[in-house]
Amino acid sequence: MHILVVGGGMGGTILANNLARRLSGELEQGSSKITMLSASDKHMYQPGLLYVAVGKMSTSELYRDQKSLLESSIDFHVDPVEKFDLDNNSVTTKSGKKISYDILCIATGSRGNAEGIPGLAENSCQFYTEADAVAMYKKLSKFEGGKVVVATGVPHKCPMSPLEITFFLIDYFKKRGIWDKVDLHYTYPIGRVHSLAPVAEWAAPEFDKEGVTYETLFNMKEVVPGKVISEEDSSAEFDLLVTVPPHKGMQVIEDNELGKGGFIPTDKKKLNMEGRDNVFVLGDTTNLPISKAGSTAHFEAEALGENIAAIVQMGEPVRDYDGKVFCFIEAGDGKATYAMFDYNNPPNPQAPTSGLHWFKTAYNRMYWASARGII
Amino acid sequence: MSSEITIQQQVDRFMQGAGDALTDDTVARLGFMMNELLIIADRVTRNKNIMKLLEMSETKDFAKMLDAMSVAFESYKESPATSGGIGGMLKVMSDPNVQGSLKLLGNFSKELNK
Numbered sequence: 030m031h032i033l034v035v036g037g038g039m040g041g042t043i044l045a046n047n048l049a050r051r052l053s054g055e056l057e058q059g060s061s062k063i064t065m066l067s068a069s070d071k072h073m074y075q076p077g078l079l080y081v082a083v084g085k086m087s088t089s090e091l092y093r094d095q096k097s098l099l100e101s102s103i104d105f106h107v108d109p110v111e112k113f114d115l116d117n118n119s120v121t122t123k124s125g126k127k128i129s130y131d132i133l134c135i136a137t138g139s140r141g142n143a144e145g146i147p148g149l150a151e152n153s154c155q156f157y158t159e160a161d162a163v164a165m166y167k168k169l170s171k172f173e174g175g176k177v178v179v180a181t182g183v184p185h186k187c188p189m190s191p192l193e194i195t196f197f198l199i200d201y202f203k204k205r206g207i208w209d210k211v212d213l214h215y216t217y218p219i220g221r222v223h224s225l226a227p228v229a230e231w232a233a234p235e236f237d238k239e240g241v242t243y244e245t246l247f248n249m250k251e252v253v254p255g256k257v258i259s260e261e262d263s264s265a266e267f268d269l270l271v272t273v274p275p276h277k278g279m280q281v282i283e284d285n286e287l288g289k290g291g292f293i294p295t296d297k298k299k300l301n302m303e304g305r306d307n308v309f310v311l312g313d314t315t316n317l318p319i320s321k322a323g324s325t326a327h328f329e330a331e332a333l334g335e336n337i338a339a340i341v342q343m344g345e346p347v348r349d350y351d352g353k354v355f356c357f358i359e360a361g362d363g364k365a366t367y368a369m370f371d372y373n374n375p376p377n378p379q380a381p382t383s384g385l386h387w388f389k390t391a392y393n394r395m396y397w398a399s400a401r402g403i404i
Numbered sequence: 405m406s407s408e409i410t411i412q413q414q415v416d417r418f419m420q421g422a423g424d425a426l427t428d429d430t431v432a433r434l435g436f437m438m439n440e441l442l443i444i445a446d447r448v449t450r451n452k453n454i455m456k457l458l459e460m461s462e463t464k465d466f467a468k469m470l471d472a473m474s475v476a477f478e479s480y481k482e483s484p485a486t487s488g489g490i491g492g493m494l495k496v497m498s499d500p501n502v503q504g505s506l507k508l509l510g511n512f513s514k515e516l517n518k
Contacts, residue, residue, distance in 0.1 A: 085428075363428070383423055390428050391435030398442040 030061045030341050033130035035110050035120065037067030037095050039075070039400065040312030040326030041136035046402035047334030049100035052341060056102040061341055063102065064130075066122060068109040070095050073159075074396050076323055079190060079359075082156035082165040083197045086393070091159065098400045113285045115305060132307050132337055135293060136330075137282060139186055139313035139321060143274040146182060148252035153270040156194065157186065168269065169201060174210025175268030180249050180257050182275030183218050186313060188320040189358045189368070191215070191273050192223060192232050196361030198271065199239050213240075214265055216247035216257075228358070228368050231378045235360065276321065278314060292316035297372070298349035300333050309333055319372075320354045327399065328353045334402075357389040365389050 034045045045065050055061035072095045080086035099105055112121040119129045141157040143150040154165035177198065181191045195215050202208040215222065215236060221229035222236065222243055236243055248260040249272070258264045277283075278291015287293050287302070294303040295315035302308040311333055312326030319325055329350055336346035352372030359365045360381035367385060368376035398404050409417075448454050460466050486492050496502055 387426065387428075387431040390431045391438065394432050394435035395439040395442070398439045398446075401443060401446065403442050403446050 030055070030131045031129065032061065032063045032132045032134065032337060032341075033120065033128060034063065034065045034134045034136065036136035036138060036312075036314070037065055037069065037072060037105075038136060038138045038312065038326070039323045040138075040314075040330050041065060041067070041134065042072060042095070042098055042400045043327055043330035043402055044134055044136065044311060044334055044337075045103050046098075046100050046400070047330060048337055049102050050402060051334060051338035053102065055341060062104065064104045064106070064128065065099065066106055066108055066110055066120070066128070067095060068107070070107045072098055072400065074393070075157075076187070076396075077393060078156045078159065078162040079187075079193055079197070080393070081159070081162040082154075082194070083169065083201045084166050085197075088159055088163065090394075093397055098397060100401075110281060111284075113281075113287060115302075115308060118307070130307075132309070132340070134309045134311065134333065134337070135282075135287075135302070135314055136310075136312050136326070137279040137314050139276045139278050139291065141186075141274040142182075142277045143272070145275050145277070146249050146252065149182075149249065149272060149274060152252045152254055153180075153257075153272040153274075155272055155274055156190075157274065157276075165271070169198075172207075172269055174207050176212045176214065176266060177269045177271065178257060178265045178267040179213070179215045179271050179273075180247065180265070181217055181273040182249055184276055184321065185273045186276045186321045187273075187356075188224060188322060189228075189356045191217065192228070193359045194271060194273070195236070195241060196359060199241070200361040212242070214267075215241055215243040216259075216265060217243070217245050218248045220245050225368065225370070225376055227376050228378055231366070239361075276313070282314065288316055290316075297352065299336070299346060300329055300350055309337065319352055320356065322354060322356055324355045328355075357385065357392070359386065359389060 032048060034041045045063055048063055049056060052061050052063070056063065071092050074091050077086050077091045081088055081091070096105055108122040108124050108126065110120045111123050114120065118131065118133070119127055120133070121127050141155065143153070143155060154161070154168050156162040156165050179191060179195050179198070195213065198213060199208065202211045217223065222232050222245060223229040233243070244263065244265065246261055247263065247265070249257055250260045251258045252270065255268070256264050256266050257270055278288065278293070280291070282288055282291040282293060293310045293314055293316060295301070295310040295317055296303060297317055300309050300311055300315070302310050311329040313321045332348055332350040335348055339345060339347040353369070354371070355367060355369045357365055357367050358378065358381075363383055363386050364381035365386040365388070366378045366381040368378045370376040395404065
């Protein structure tokens with residue numbers, strides 16, 4: 030049985046390692062094989078970019094060699110897929126190799142799409158690539174006060190990032206002693222300050238406490254120098270615009286017409302691509318209406334690992350993905366809280382504590398053990 | 405201030421003190437160390453060869469081998485320099501212990517070449 034994992038991000042890596050552990054006997058005997066195809070030989074801890082943008086982490090801490098994170102039994106190649114031929118169970122890579130599979134797992138991720146909103150890329154700071162996060166930090170370090178606007182596009186990666194960057198900005202300006210010279214204005218696309226109602230109920234009073242103003246039902250339409258204009262015909266003037274850009278799936282998914290906007294239609298419980306029993310999707314690549322977050326990919330990978338191993342060993346999957354997501358929320362002032370939820374249970378964030386901030390700080394360095402499938 | 409404090413208060417004070425003493429950097433370093441230890445522990449415990457080596461290290465033969473190495477090094481350091489030549493070699497080879505050791509090395513080579 031040949032299992033092909035396309036994508037070496039958080040979801041693909043955890044899944045491949047999980048499978049390698051579960052199928053160690055089959056891999057040793059040669060009755061099964063796991064191949065991973067990735068676009069890079071480096072693995073990035075993407076949640077660290079938020080910390081880089083405010084000077085809390087250096088860029089060198091974001092990377093490890095992909096090969097070092099994988100079980101030695103996984104056949105790893107830096108050779109991204111360009112063509113999917115699902116009817117014939119094969120893919121063609123950038124180097125021209127045609128690779129057949131019995132089970133295909135697609136975990137290609139998503140990317141920021143600032144270009145989708147006129148003027149956004151040129152007039153705002155973002156933190157979804159290393160270059161953007163470093164540029165944002167450089168801009169922040171030269172900022173001496175004025176109106177700062179936080180604006181969010183939809184859909185976007187990491188549901189907590191608009192809140193976290195706002196709390197981090199407060200911290201950053203306080204530490205530099207210029208908080209009294211800053212007017213921080215938060216905008217959000219729907220009718221409350223966060224998509225999850227309990228999180229919004231927790232966050233709004235926190236904003237009030239810090240004097241952060243906010244405006245909801247604000248969907249960015251266009252950005253011109255000094256002003257962001259919404260679809261709802263309102264606008265916000267700024268000296269510094271920090272944005273969480275809208276995201277879309279990867280180009281290869283769009284080019285192969287696997288899903289609208291690069292997001293593949295996926296069964297919410299079995300995580301198979303709709304209409305395909307041997308094609309599975311995880312992480313940001315799914316079109317599931319749940320958080321596009323690392324923890325989503327992590328929990329999906331665990332469910333999928335168990336199911337694919339069961340398919341190899343028994344011919345049938347054994348469990349459903351329950352929609353579990355666990356997101357830390359950095360709340361500034363050395364404190365954090367978290368939101369945990371699934372398909373049936375909403376989150377219930379509690380008051381932030383120092384202990385949870387340290388947990389998150391430690392987890393930022395322990396991610397690599399997580400990627401290896403240990404924790 | 406009362407000199408008697410409850411266990412709970414002691415725990416609370418300890419936690420407060422530990423919390424105040426910690427910095428983000430300290431926690432990050434501890435997290436990094438824990439990460440590396442977990443990865444090493446995972447590799448070691450799932451590596452059959454290392455586990456076999458650990459098992460071997462608990463046997464009497466293994467202890468004897470370490471003792472023998474230690475004694476051999478000591479005696480090598482203390483013995484006078486050999487004069488060399490065929491005569492010297494024959495003298496060493498005529499020692500039954502040396503012959504036994506060569507037999508052991510021979511068996512080891514034979515196994516490696518199988």
